[in-house]
Amino acid sequence: MFHQKSKFLFILLFGFFYINATAQNQTFLIHHAKIVDVKTGNITKKRAILIENQTIKSIDSYKKLKKQSFKKIDAKGKYIIPGLWDMHIHIEGQDLVEDNKALFPVFLAHGITTVRDAASDLGLQVLKWRDEINEGKLLGPTIYTAGRKLEGLNSIWKGDLEIENEEQLTQMLDYLDSLKVDFVKITENTLKGDLFLKSVIEAKKRGYKVTGHVPYDLTINDLAEEGFSAIEHASYLLRLGNDEISSKKGILDGTLTKAQAEKDFLQNFDQEKAIKAYSDLANKNVAVCPTLIGGKQLAYLDENDHKNDDFQKYLTKRFMSNYQWRIGRMANETPEQKQQRKDRYQLIAKQLPYVQKSGMTIIAGSDCAALNTFVYPAASLIEELDLFQKSGMKPLEILQSATLNGAKFMGKFETVGSIDIGKIADLVILEENPLEDINAVSKISGVFTKGKYFNKTALNQMLEEATKKKAELDKSRE
Template identity: 40%
Template structure:
């Protein structure tokens, strides 16, 4: 009898010790959305220590933790923080502060991670990345390519220009010394053969490679070389013609150029050929970031020139000036050119379900930031997700593109779900985003680095940026 009492008291003691386990934050009750399956589990408590989730459990079991802060979740919907997997900082050192103001804009819109796909202020971006990681700067986690690789006399600022194998390896050495998170290669002036060599060399070094694709190369050539992701749908749309190799040869020989390339694709696109190319792409593990947003803005610029967008109060005047190049270009189009650019945009975007069907990993990214006209950091990702749904993905698939596929591309296993051992990047929504993708905008709170930012705090972030731009 005494032995039984001792065992009972020992168990009570164990419970008492467990009840004192210290944590930083408990949010309860919430409805937890599993973005992998679409399952919603009601009446849950999320337990956070530092920047990691300790447990997702019932409110009753959460009582074993001693929380520095306990927050009423109000039975809201909880999901992992969003990723914008393609954006750009840039515009030169004089615009560094305006670029830095992107960080609160992202957090205020539930975006807790961003992937910077190269520009011309890499030193600043790398510094911000490290400061966010060590907690001295508030903002989303940043993954960056540093300066991208290009050929000689590229139109882009801040590139590392290469023309030989020796220069290629010097460039990769430089990027590795910077500790970049991936390599970006674009197609303005780089020689196609050197492009393929660059992809293979970066892959041999264990680097992740994203890029634009020279039209003189086929999708199969770049995926076979080891390209990790294609940025923008136009480069995979081309792979849907019946004989992409023949088209690429004609482009390389200068027989087809400029807008005639899109006209050729438009008249020769074949669904069966596209599916075959995209299945090969999926088999090779090459992902795609469609970046539907900027194309939509420019294609339909005649209907909305965005000059009166309320969101412009959050964008610095210097960055707004970088929009002018693209705006001037589309303003030159006559009625026939306007109709044509809309047709191209709609046809390109319509391949999204084919890529999904083929098993290609689709990632959500906006192309927002410097240069890309009225494509806004923050709110832009919600527009991107809505466009993904408009063009054929389900709301769940669109969310997977942001929350699951984006970290998987960078081999980051501690993201993508609300579960023990995952990053405590949490988005609380007042409505179900699986029912309506626009509900991702109904943000009640964001958790980042173990700290909960409620609606008031998020609005303060927005107001701070607005005030800075008004000066």
């Protein structure tokens, strides 16, 4: 009796220790899976994936591999895709450090194993988190970050690196070098076009991918000529259905206001012209991160009541209090302006299948941020992919935009972004076929990332923890 008991205890303790201590080096076998090849759209049935030291060692029949494995994961009838990439998020808010940190597991529970942080006032903290996650000290999605972004003097965004001349540009790029950021982001709130363009040129010279907004006093083509890597937000594409050069001229000589330019982009939009411009951009290797969901949430604010949105159980009161900023900015809009927002959103969404067809790379990103009203972390990427599908993109194209396109864009496709032998095992097990309906990405049965497997129970536990943390933080601030 005693003997049995101690043996049980030994197994219990040893087992516990083993899982904790060697999770990184465990051997796993995920078997009877339907593996989705995101490169081709082929589905390989009844295969097993052998994972050793976080790497996909073999993809073969269960019979051949079953003896080598330590821990088996039965994925019968399920679909396996690479972990999702949200290629545009902001981890922001100087007073939201704990709030943001608590959301990292929520990303994983939504199948998002990699994010690209497009700069914020928390840039330095995000860089720290990036390294801690890479070192296995903190559990969360792999982070690529711009750290802080380049802007002009007195921009509306907090934490920008504000520059006025080329000397300051050099200083700030030196600073970004020292931070070891993963790409350079530039926005146009107060930064003038000529210095913006110079920033692109200089950052490219240093080997960075350079992304950002598009200033009114530059054309998209000006940026493309200098090797601009990606346009953040598909809203800028509407300019391509117009005469960009004359708009730029009007802005520069003062005969055109920004508001009038925006109106023209919408009202004089020529679809054929835009389609032609998309193939020019494809040839120049300029990608686009559409971020439809943010524009949609704002455009339909008067029709959709967000009071009971389920995701709010993960967001602290302090986090959500930031949502008022944009709501306040829109408070005085006329019915005409409201309608214009909706028309604009619809026209932007309609561009996606044309953009896809042109050969331009679409990288999926949500633009979730504390300042982006009702663009919830993690959940909004899933909504974004649904909007892609509603726009007419095919499920495979959408899946590519949220997996391998991100990996290729960040120059990591050799090691991640698809399920292939030799790559890092970073994958999501789904209950349904995402190639039939992209919404299958929300029916998750398990996630394998950072050398660990999280089954449905473990994922639910992460979500449960996040709601507890939210309640705790709210309470501590009462």
